[in-house]
Structure formats: C-alpha cells, structure tokens
Amino acid sequence: MGLSAPFDIYAAFNRILNNDQISTPLAAILALTELIENSDAGTMFELVKALNDGAEALQKQASNPISLNAGCELFIAFVTLFPHDSANFTDLKKELIRQGQNYATEALTYRKKIAELAFGFIKDGSILTHSYSRVVMQTLLLAHKHKRISVFVTEARPRGLGIKTAEALTAAGVPSTVILDSAVAYVMDKVDFVLVGSEAVVESGGLVNAVGSNQIAIIARAANKPFYALAESYKFHRLFPLSQYDLPSHNSKILSFPRPLLAERVSLIETPPHDSTQATNDASTPTSDKPDLVPPRITQEQISENNPDVDYTRPDLISLVFSDVGSLTPEGVSQYLVGMFAG
Amino acid sequence: MPVPTIADPPPSAGPKPQGQPSQKTMTKAERRELQEKQRAAKAALKQQPPQGQSKQQQGGNAGASGQQKAKVPPTPQKKSFGAEVSASKQHASASKDGGASGAAAEELTGKQLSHGLRIFSHFGQPKPVGHTIKGDIHPATIRLGLLFSEFKICGANARCIAMLTAFKQVIQDYTTPSHSTISRHLMTHLSPQITHLVSARPMSVTMGNAIRELKLEISGIDIDMIEQDAKKKLYDYINTYIQDRITTADKVIQELAGKKVKDGDVILTYARSSVVEKILLSAHSEGKKFSVMVVDSKPLLEGKELLKSLTNGPNPIPCTYALLPALPSLLPEVTTVFVGAHALYSNGAVYSRAGTAMVAMMAKANSVPVVVCCETYKFSDGVMVDGFSKNELVPLSIIQKNSTDRGLAPALHLETLNPLYDLTPPTYITAVVTEVGLIPPSSISSIPLALGKTSL
Numbered sequence: 056m057g058l059s060a061p062f063d064i065y066a067a068f069n070r071i072l073n074n075d076q077i078s079t080p081l082a083a084i085l086a087l088t089e090l091i092e093n094s095d096a097g098t099m100f101e102l103v104k105a106l107n108d109g110a111e112a113l114q115k116q117a118s119n120p121i122s123l124n125a126g127c128e129l130f131i132a133f134v135t136l137f138p139h140d141s142a143n144f145t146d147l148k149k150e151l152i153r154q155g156q157n158y159a160t161e162a163l164t165y166r167k168k169i170a171e172l173a174f175g176f177i178k179d180g181s182i183l184t185h186s187y188s189r190v191v192m193q194t195l196l197l198a199h200k201h202k203r204i205s206v207f208v209t210e211a212r213p214r215g216l217g218i219k220t221a222e223a224l225t226a227a228g229v230p231s232t233v234i235l236d237s238a239v240a241y242v243m244d245k246v247d248f249v250l251v252g253s254e255a256v257v258e259s260g261g262l263v264n265a266v267g268s269n270q271i272a273i274i275a276r277a278a279n280k281p282f283y284a285l286a287e288s289y290k291f292h293r294l295f296p297l298s299q300y301d302l303p304s305h306n307s308k309i310l311s312f313p314r315p316l317l318a319e320r321v322s323l324i325e326t327p328p329h330d331s332t333q334a335t336n337d338a339s340t341p342t343s344d345k346p347d348l349v350p351p352r353i354t355q356e357q358i359s360e361n362n363p364d365v366d367y368t369r370p371d372l373i374s375l376v377f378s379d380v381g382s383l384t385p386e387g388v389s390q391y392l393v394g395m396f397a398g
Numbered sequence: 399m400p401v402p403t404i405a406d407p408p409p410s411a412g413p414k415p416q417g418q419p420s421q422k423t424m425t426k427a428e429r430r431e432l433q434e435k436q437r438a439a440k441a442a443l444k445q446q447p448p449q450g451q452s453k454q455q456q457g458g459n460a461g462a463s464g465q466q467k468a469k470v471p472p473t474p475q476k477k478s479f480g481a482e483v484s485a486s487k488q489h490a491s492a493s494k495d496g497g498a499s500g501a502a503a504e505e506l507t508g509k510q511l512s513h514g515l516r517i518f519s520h521f522g523q524p525k526p527v528g529h530t531i532k533g534d535i536h537p538a539t540i541r542l543g544l545l546f547s548e549f550k551i552c553g554a555n556a557r558c559i560a561m562l563t564a565f566k567q568v569i570q571d572y573t574t575p576s577h578s579t580i581s582r583h584l585m586t587h588l589s590p591q592i593t594h595l596v597s598a599r600p601m602s603v604t605m606g607n608a609i610r611e612l613k614l615e616i617s618g619i620d621i622d623m624i625e626q627d628a629k630k631k632l633y634d635y636i637n638t639y640i641q642d643r644i645t646t647a648d649k650v651i652q653e654l655a656g657k658k659v660k661d662g663d664v665i666l667t668y669a670r671s672s673v674v675e676k677i678l679l680s681a682h683s684e685g686k687k688f689s690v691m692v693v694d695s696k697p698l699l700e701g702k703e704l705l706k707s708l709t710n711g712p713n714p715i716p717c718t719y720a721l722l723p724a725l726p727s728l729l730p731e732v733t734t735v736f737v738g739a740h741a742l743y744s745n746g747a748v749y750s751r752a753g754t755a756m757v758a759m760m761a762k763a764n765s766v767p768v769v770v771c772c773e774t775y776k777f778s779d780g781v782m783v784d785g786f787s788k789n790e791l792v793p794l795s796i797i798q799k800n801s802t803d804r805g806l807a808p809a810l811h812l813e814t815l816n817p818l819y820d821l822t823p824p825t826y827i828t829a830v831v832t833e834v835g836l837i838p839p840s841s842i843s844s845i846p847l848a849l850g851k852t853s854l
Contacts, residue, residue, distance in 0.1 A: 260840070386840040
C-alpha cells in the first residue's frame with residue numbers, strides 16, 4: 056500500500072479507539088474516512104482499492120479482526136454503492152467523508168435506542184451478564200432508573216472485564232456481584248434472563264462475543280431462561296461460521312498443547328498436586344523415572360495464549376437480538392443481512 | 399425442415415362390439431366401461447399362460463374390473479397386483495370362519511401391498527424407454543427424452559442445461575407460420591417438446607424454472623421484430639441463462655464453499671453432486687490437504703462416479719468409499735458434510751437424492767455442520783413438508799443395470815420401492831451455499847426478494 060508511509064491507518068484507528076464511547080467497527084469506519092481524507096486517489100476504482108488495502112492493513116495488525124471487519128465491510132460496501140455521478144471526484148470524496156462521520160455520530164445514538172427496546176423486556180429481578188459491553192451498561196443503567204434490578208456479572212477471564220462492569224454498576228448504585236465463569240450454571244436458576252453484548256452478529260443469526268457467551272447460552276437454554284443479545288447494526292457481519300473453529304479469529308495456537316522444553320521431559324505430570332488436573336493425567340502415561348526435573352509452571356499468559364478471545368453462539372440458543380433496526384429473532388437477523396448484502 | 403413424427407396407433411385396439419354405435423355417440427361412462435373391459439381382457443390374456451392359477455386370476459380380474467372405477471394402474475404388472483389383492487380378499491371373506499390362520503396372514507400381506515401401492519401410486523410409474531411420440535417433436539428432443547428416461551443425463555443441472563441446449567436447436571429449426579407471430583406461436587411449438595420430455599421423466603424444478611423464464615422472454619418479444627433477430631435474441635438469452643444461473647453460479651459457490659474446506663478436514667458427501675465435485679476438486683487444486691468420504695447407496699450408486707473423478711489423475715484426493723449403513727461409524731471423524739440439492743423449497747427444505755435426509759439427520763446428531771450447495775435457480779416458491787407428496791421412482795431397468803446381482807426379482811407379493819428423492823427438513827441444515835453467499839435455511843425465502851424479484 057503506497058499510502059502507508061504518510062498515513063498510518065492503524066495509528067489512526069488506535070487513536071480513535073481511545074475514545075471510550077467508540078467501538079471497534081465505528082473506529083474502523085472513522086479510520087477509513089481519514090484514509091479517504093489522506094488519499095490521493097483520483098478515481099473510484101483507486102479509492103476502493105486504497106480502502107481495501109487499508110482494511111487489510113488494519114486486520115493484519117489488530118488482535119481481533121472480526122468486529123473490525125464488520126465495520127470495514129460496511130463502509131466499503133457503502134462507498135462502492137454510493138451513487139457517484141458528481142463530476143468532481145474531490146467533491147465526492149468530501150461527501151463520502153461527511154457521510155462516514157455523520158454515520159459515526161448517528162451510530163452513537165444507537166445504544167440509546169437499543170436500551171429503550173430492551174427495557175421493555177426487563178422486569179424487577181436479576182439479570183446475568185457477561186464481560187463488559189457499553190450497550191449492556193447503558194441498558195442496565197436505564198433499567199435501574201425505573202426498575203429494581205440486580206446484576207450478576209461473570210468475571211470473563213482472561214481479560215477480567217466483568218470486574219469493570221461490576222465496579223461501574225456498583226458505582227451507579229446497581230446491586231451487582233461478580234461470579235466465576237465456572238459458576239454460571241450455579242447462578243442460572245437465580246436469574247430471569249441473560250443479557251450480553253456482542254462482538255459481531257453473523258449471517259446465520261448467531262453471535263460472536265467474548266469467550267464464555269456460548270456456554271452461558273447453552274446453560275440458559277438448559278434452564279429455559281431467555282438469552283438476549285444487544286448489537287448495534289454496524290456489528291452485523293457477513294460471515295457464516297460453521298463451527299467454533301471456523302471463526303477468522305481461530306489460529307493454530309488456540310487450544311494447542313504446550314510443548315515441553317526438553318523433548319524427553321514428561322510435562323505436567325509432576326506438577327504440584329494443587330493444580331494437577333484429570334486431563335493431564337490421562338494425556339500421558341505416568342513415567343516417573345525423571346523426578347529431578349523442575350515441574351513446569353503454567354503462567355496466566357500461557358493460559359490466555361492458548362485460549363480464544365471470542366466464541367460463536369449458535370442462533371438456536373439466542374432468544375432475541377436487540378438492535379437499532381428493531382428487536383429481531385436470529386432468523387430476522389439473517390434475513391436482514393441477506394437483504395443488506397445480497398443482490 | 400420436416401420433422402419426423404411417429405404416428406400414434408389408433409386408440410381402439412380391440413375389436414368393437416357389433417351393436418355399438420361409434421364411440422362419439424357413447425356417453426363418457428359408456429366409453430370408459432368399454433375401455434375397462436378391453437383392458438381387463440387384455441391383461442387376463444397376458445397373465446394366463448405363465449401362471450398356473452388362472453382360475454383365481456380370472457375371478458380377480460372380474461372383481462377388479464368391476465371395482466376399479468377410478469384409476470386403473472397403467473402397467474399389466476401392477477394390474478396383476480391389484481387383481482391378486484382383491485382375489486385374496488375375496489378368498490378371505492369367503493372363508494370367514496377364521497379357522498385358517500394362513501388365510502389371515504395372506505390377507506395381511508395383501509393389505510400391506512395394496513396399502514403400499516395406494517400410497518405411492520401418485521409417484522407415477524416410470525415409462526418404458528421406447529415410449530410413443532405424439533405430435534411434432536424435434537429430433538433433438540426425442541434424443542434428449544431417451545437420454546432422460548435411461549438416466550444417461552440425470553442430475554438437475556445437467557438436465558436443465560441439456561434441455562436448454564436442445565431448445566436452442568428447436569428454436570433454430572423453427573419457422574413461424576405465416577398467420578402468426580413468434581411471440582405467440584413459438585410457445586405452442588415448444589409445449590409438445592416439453593410434454594415429451596416430461597413424459598420421459600418427470601420435470602425437475604430446475605427445468606420448470608428455466609422454462610418459466612424462457613416463456614416470459616418469448617412472450618416479451620416485440621411482434622414487429624424480424625424472426626431471425628428474435629431467434630438470435632432467444633438464443634442469446636438461453637446462453638446467458640446457462641452462463642449466469644448455472645456456470646458462473648457454480649464458480650462462485652466453489653469459491654465460497656472452498657473457504658470452508660481447511661487443511662486437515664474430513665469432508666463427507668453423499669451420492670454425487672456436480673457442484674460438490676467441483677468444490678472438492680478446486681479446493682484440492684488450491685493445495686488444501688483434506689480427505690473425502692463418499693457415502694453411497696443403492697440403487698443408483700452415483701458415488702462411484704464421484705469417487706472416480708476425485709481419485710483420477712496424478713494427484714488424487716484421499717478418499718473413503720462407504721455405503722449408507724456405515725455412516726454412523728464414519729461420522730465421528732467428519733468435520734463437514736457437503737451435499738448437493740435437486741431443489742430448495744421456500745421453507746428451507748432441501749429436496750435431494752434419497753438418503754440425503756438421513757445423512758443430514760445423523761450429521762446433526764453428531765453435531766457435524768451440514769452444508770448444502772445449491773444455485774439460486776434451483777429455488778422453488780412452493781413449500782414441501784415431506785418426501786411423499788412429490789417424488790419419483792427409479793425405473794426397474796435402471797436398477798437392474800446398476801446392480802451386478804439380480805437383487806430382488808420382481809415377485810408376485812413383492813414390489814421394490816425406490817424413490818429417487820427425499821426431503822431434508824431445514825432444521826438439519828447448517829448453511830446453504832448459493833452464489834449470493836452462505837445463508838441459513840431459514841432465510842431462503844428472502845433470497846428472491848433480495849435478488850429484486852418482486853412477484854413470485
């Protein structure tokens with residue numbers, strides 16, 4: 056990409072993302088509008104190419120490409136389909152930039168809309184939420200104004216963003232408790248419904264969200280509790296994961312087995328009894344002829360490296376998706392997406 | 399160019415009774431009665447020599463011709479069943495004291511048989527290969543009809559392409575009569591061709607869709623247009639249709655579905671679909687390392703062909719070939735199931751080769767994603783809820799040709815039922831790959847609208 060030297064799209068993206076209110080897809084859209092601003096493209100073809108290159112550069116550098124992709128795709132589709140009959144290409148570029156920025160400003164009001172939609176489904180009682188989501192926060196705070204709610208929030212390891220949610224809620228006066236990710240099934244009978252945000256809503260009507268959402272959805276289904284997702288429409292993504300491992304965020308490192316430093320070393324088996332697990336025991340046959348080796352320590356970093364950031368929740372586990380285009384069933388989401396991009 | 403036609407033999411085969419006036423003056427009921435009588439007589443004649451139970455047969459036939467007011471099964475084979483059944487019934491009712499348990503058993507089997515026939519009779523018995531030709535049929539159509547009825551051209555895509563190609567020839571050889579215009583007359587010329595093809599084998603959804611589009615195009619021709627130009631226009635239209643809706647669509651599907659094939663995958667497919675074959679071959683040529691399990695089943699054993707083309711050449715795909723009963727043992731190894739489709743209904747149900755539903759169901763039970771590959775021109779506006787309301791039977795000749803052993807010889811009390819298709823409910827399907835992208839089966843109905851089709 057010839058533009059990368061004068062304009063670093065990733066730096067711009069990170070700068071925009073520093074704004075607490077702006078989510079990843081929006082930041083991507085704004086970064087792309089800045090790219091247009093800095094681009095010297097003279098034709099539509101060049102411009103679209105520059106945008107595609109920029110999007111690609113972003114994806115390469117960003118840690119989690121899914122929601123970023125949703126934003127890039129939306130904006131590029133918008134630019135390509137934009138009626139460009141104006142004789143002056145600079146005018147067109149200005150118009151595109153204006154439209155992009157307008158969209159971003161307007162998109163910030165979406166959360167309010169979603170909160171109002173979801174509010175109708177909230178009654179006095181307990182809610183389970185997962186990790187941290189701006190739109191969930193806004194919804195809960197709105198609900199707190201009119202209803203007596205209490206919130207259970209999962210810790211959401213490895214990033215531990217649930218603690219952030221609990222702190223913010225407690226500060227606002229909402230009774231909230233952080234629960235372990237492993238305690239979801241324990242708490243499920245106490246809650247009325249589950250409310251989660253989203254990284255992306257995909258074409259199957261399913262949900263891509265911080266890891267753990269899928270198991271919460273499965274437990275909620277087993278306990279017959281509704282599972283609601285909140286998603287701004289710019290998070291609708293033209294993606295169809297067939298399984299967890301079909302997500303673009305999946306890589307070979309996730310779920311890989313750590314290789315012991317020495318080839319002959321029997322790993323993990325001599326770990327101190329407090330964290331020796333069942334799984335490792337049957338993974339390798341106990342050969343206790345090397346007792347002098349230092350038992351390997353498993354660090355938090357290692358764990359989070361071998362684990363996914365996001366997972367995919369199947370559409371049949373989701374009760375409703377609240378978005379600024381309305382309260383949609385998962386089928387409705389997929390129909391909306393098909394209508395938006397197909398044809 | 400004069401089109402050779404084979405004249406139909408005059409319908410009145412049997413000698414007319416003396417006292418009868420001409421058929422025209424008879425009432426409908428009378429004519430039917432006459433027909434029934436003639437047919438019954440013929441069937442009785444046919445059956446008498448080989449079977450030594452002529453007495454029962456005759457009694458049965460008399461009963462049958464008396465009873466069967468509505469529908470007479472078309473082939474003598476079937477007739478003998480009907481006759482047998484009614485005969486055994488009569489027999490059973492005659493010995494009503496119930497002492498003979500053998501008679502009761504006989505009645506049971508008889509009932510089951512008649513039950514089976516009654517349920518599946520609407521599938522239509524496949525016509526014999528050399529069926530008669532009525533009207534002004536183009537040689538290309540006759541040839542195609544033979545290919546269809548012998549299952550030489552079998553798949554939904556292949557049949558549609560072959561039909562359109564034949565129609566190109568028909569249109570080329572067509573001259574508008576002086577008193578009419580092409581937009582009004584061509585369709586009346588094409589209709590018998592279509593009827594002929596349908597009589598060879600029931601029409602596929604793909605052919606129906608293509609014909610509908612073609613009709614629309616024909617009726618839209620300006621009446622002032624010079625005939626040659628109009629033909630050229632139709633010719634181009636057919637070419638574009640094949641190109642856009644089938645060839646290019648397949649390429650896009652290849653690309654989209656190819657993304658779902660990853661290194662180390664084990665792909666399972668059932669029978670043979672041209673699209674799935676292309677997907678696998680193109681993914682393999684991209685250098686992806688995966689293996690394929692071809693699951694197959696009687697009577698057509700189409701998977702063998704797929705297996706041949708996948709393992710052909712210097713760089714074959716590692717394949718496993720298995721029959722349907724082996725499916726449960728294979729599924730735990732499988733990462734994705736790819737199947738083709740004959741048609742897709744608007745409720746998301748997939749109408750495909752018999753056995754597909756079972757594969758999809760089992761894959762779902764093993765939580766293996768099921769991907770259906772299907773071009774949008776295979777979409778049907780209708781709704782199907784089971785595979786019984788509409789289906790097709792595999793002709794006996796084709797089954798015998800495919801199986802080395804004679805299998806179940808047609809016995810008196812046994813008729814093999816070989817439906818050609820079944821219906822996979824949308825709940826068993828993870829995704830449908832079309833040229834407009836991957837879509838969940840629940841959103842199938844919104845595709846025509848998204849493609850700008852305003853009316854059904």
